[in-house]
Amino acid sequence: MLAVIEKVEGGYVARYDRPLKHSVEKVWAALTENDKLAKWMSNLQVEELRKGGTIKFDMKDGSGSFIDMEILDFQEYSVLEYEWGKDRVRFELYPKPDGCLLVLKEFISTLTDHTSKDLSGWHVCMDVLSALLEGRYMEFPKGEWEKWHEKYKLAVKEMQIIEYDS
Template sequence: MIANIAQKTGVLTATYERSLQHEPESVWAYLTDNSKLKRWFLELEIQDLKRGGEIRFDLGNGNHERMKITEVDHQKVLAFTWDKNVVRFELTADGKCCMLVFIAYLYEITDHTPKDLAGWHVCLDVIETLLDGRTMEDRTAIWQTYYPKYQQALQKAVADL
């Protein structure tokens, strides 16, 4: 199942929900500890984990894009800019498990947006796989299955605006 793409308070959003069989502390570590973050998103590095802090995206050519952290609530919320958009991770404890909700706020929609949405889908799959002590063999193949689905869903959502 792909993310739910809908309009919320005047902006298009893509909302992903994952019920994880892990405590919020473990999930939070994958979002904020650079050694774990690199396991599911190699190009990201947190520079300063605080509101107004920075996450760097390594463009692979010696350059970095700087993204501003817009919200941090330890083991509950991490939000940061993603080009002209904002992404937000929310964790809600449920005993020894947690609900992970990821929301992409799509203020600007480009031809690259469905690629990003498919990419975030795979990233969430990888986080869950790593938490479960497994590895994901072919991320690209999985991305290729989701990309056309996100293209289609985004086209429909934009047409419905």
């Protein structure tokens, strides 16, 4: 299911809701433990897991360059929010009787040509994370990303039209 994109004060928010048949603790580990994180978002590495701490983004461009991203909000087993370029990303976990609900929000200040790429990337990363939690390792599926990218390009374009008409 496509993320819901909404206009909010100061920009936009894209929200992905993923019901998972796994405990909050297991999903939290996948979000915060580097050995598990590397299997679904290989660019990220947690340095200091606390509010004000750092997550490093490996550019993976052969330069050895990393971008330090500050952890803006942290509540163990519940909330992890950090910088994402000029924007921010927030993971929220809600316990449910049969597992948990993972909510991923990307707060976007301005819609750009890159927005649809980010959104389709997060969409596919959530699929890869779900597979990992099920015990299946999955390479990043470029073909799936391309399919979702087309859908997110349309969704972003619709938001831009709405904004223009307002």
